[in-house]
Amino acid sequence: MKTIAAMMTAKINAAISSIHITGSEAEKILAQIFLPAKKLNLFQTGKTILGHIRDDDVLIDEVIIGCENDDYFTINCHGNPLIVEQILKCLKKHGVEIVSPQEIISQTGNRPVAYDPGPERALTLAARIAITQTKTLLGAKIINYQLTGGLAAVFEQWKKQKDRALIKSQAKQILHNSAAAMKIIYGVRIVLAGEPNVGKSTLLNTLCGKDKAIVSDIPGTTRDWVSGHIQTPAMEMELIDTAGLCKSLSSPIDAEAQRRTRHLLKSADMVLYMRCKDNNTPDFGAVSVLEVFNKADILQPPPRVLAISAKTGTGIDILLDEIEIKLGVKDFNFRQPLCFNREQAEHLEKLI
Numbered sequence: 001m002k003t004i005a006a007m008m009t010a011k012i013n014a015a016i017s018s019i020h021i022t023g024s025e026a027e028k029i030l031a032q033i034f035l036p037a038k039k040l041n042l043f044q045t046g047k048t049i050l051g052h053i054r055d056d057d058v059l060i061d062e063v064i065i066g067c068e069n070d071d072y073f074t075i076n077c078h079g080n081p082l083i084v085e086q087i088l089k090c091l092k093k094h095g096v097e098i099v100s101p102q103e104i105i106s107q108t109g110n111r112p113v114a115y116d117p118g119p120e121r122a123l124t125l126a127a128r129i130a131i132t133q134t135k136t137l138l139g140a141k142i143i144n145y146q147l148t149g150g151l152a153a154v155f156e157q158w159k160k161q162k163d164r165a166l167i168k169s170q171a172k173q174i175l176h177n178s179a180a181a182m183k184i185i186y187g188v189r190i191v192l193a194g195e196p197n198v199g200k201s202t203l204l205n206t207l208c209g210k211d212k213a214i215v216s217d218i219p220g221t222t223r224d225w226v227s228g229h230i231q232t233p234a235m236e237m238e239l240i241d242t243a244g245l246c247k248s249l250s251s252p253i254d255a256e257a258q259r260r261t262r263h264l265l266k267s268a269d270m271v272l273y274m275r276c277k278d279n280n281t282p283d284f285g286a287v288s289v290l291e292v293f294n295k296a297d298i299l300q301p302p303p304r305v306l307a308i309s310a311k312t313g314t315g316i317d318i319l320l321d322e323i324e325i326k327l328g329v330k331d332f333n334f335r336q337p338l339c340f341n342r343e344q345a346e347h348l349e350k351l352i
């Protein structure tokens with residue numbers, strides 16, 4: 001097995017960052033770049049060793065090396081992305097291939113793990129990867145539940161189940177509920193759409209709590225799309241403010257802005273269609289649409305519509321609630337069998 005390493009922690013300034021290295025040459029390479037503080041028996045499984053990483057004779061950082069296995073080590077260095085980068089460069093110089101955390105997890109998952117033998121390993125492995133990617137704590141709960149109850153339990157039942165129709169209907173139900181679970185785990189993209197001047201940029205700014213997009217009463221102010229991330233109780237939403245949809249275009253730049261808006265609309269999990277008058281909502285094809293009437297502080301909304309004021313913030317809490325309801329993530333019960341990645345969902349589709 002070739003020797004690979006990955007940065008396992010985020011690229012931020014923190015107390016500690018962790019690089020994992022594994023492979024047949026891992027120990028040999030570490031011995032070349034690591035100078036222990038005390039001369040001990042080097043690299044005994046289960047031990048941690050304090051020392052320095054050196055690139056030739058230049059000291060990079062004081063680190064603690066954890067010896068997880070004969071061929072698996074963790075380098076726990078100070079949490080500065082510049083230091084991590086230096087260590088990775090040094091490893092690369094010694095022939096180590098730098099890979100993603102997911103890759104190192106799946107590579108090492110191929111060999112026996114003492115506490116997790118048997119076919120459940122695939123699920124455990126997928127969970128380890130997904131847990132590094134989830135955008136919410138609820139997402140982590142969903143993933144972890146699948147290992148004990150959830151998917152693991154259902155697979156056990158299915159192995160003994162003779163009634164194929166029952167398996168099929170259960171699989172369909174799981175697949176259906178998993179759509180919301182995936183949104184909770186990986187987040188959603190919501191595109192703000194509507195005619196110029198309805199308050200799309202104002203809403204983005206209000207939701208993000210920042211002046212991200214330029215607000216003005218001149219129609220066509222927003223041309224390049226602007227995005228922001230916000231967290232609701234269940235999800236992370238990427239909100240995208242777009243150029244207003246309009247039929248009359250005054251310049252090629254406007255035409256390009258419209259083209260980009262239409263492209264973004266296709267990639268959305270949901271369109272938030274904003275308006276300030278009683279017009280019809282355009283057809284957005286298969287994408288789910290939530291309609292909202294804005295400027296309720298100065299205009300009279302038609303009956304039975306979700307009315308807000310992006311400017312004053314009135315109705316914003318209800319709007320966030322409605323978004324969660326529409327996407328099926330509100331008060332989501334994580335204690336149920338759910339797919340937490342695309343591959344699992346594809347397996348279920350095939351099974352059905």
Ligand SMILES: Nc1nc2c(ncn2[C@@H]2O[C@H](COP(=O)(O)OP(=O)(O)O)[C@@H](O)[C@H]2O)c(=O)[nH]1
Binds near residue numbers: 194215
């Ligand atoms: N009274 C009031 N004015 C708003 C509201 N939302 C936006 N506006 C105003 O409407 C104009 C257009 O807003 P903007 O966010 O740029 O609209 P966009 O073209 O859809 O992005 C600006 O003058 C905003 O201050 C609102 O809820 N109430």
Ligand SMILES: [Mg+2]
Binds near residue numbers: 213241
């Ligand atoms: Mg705008």
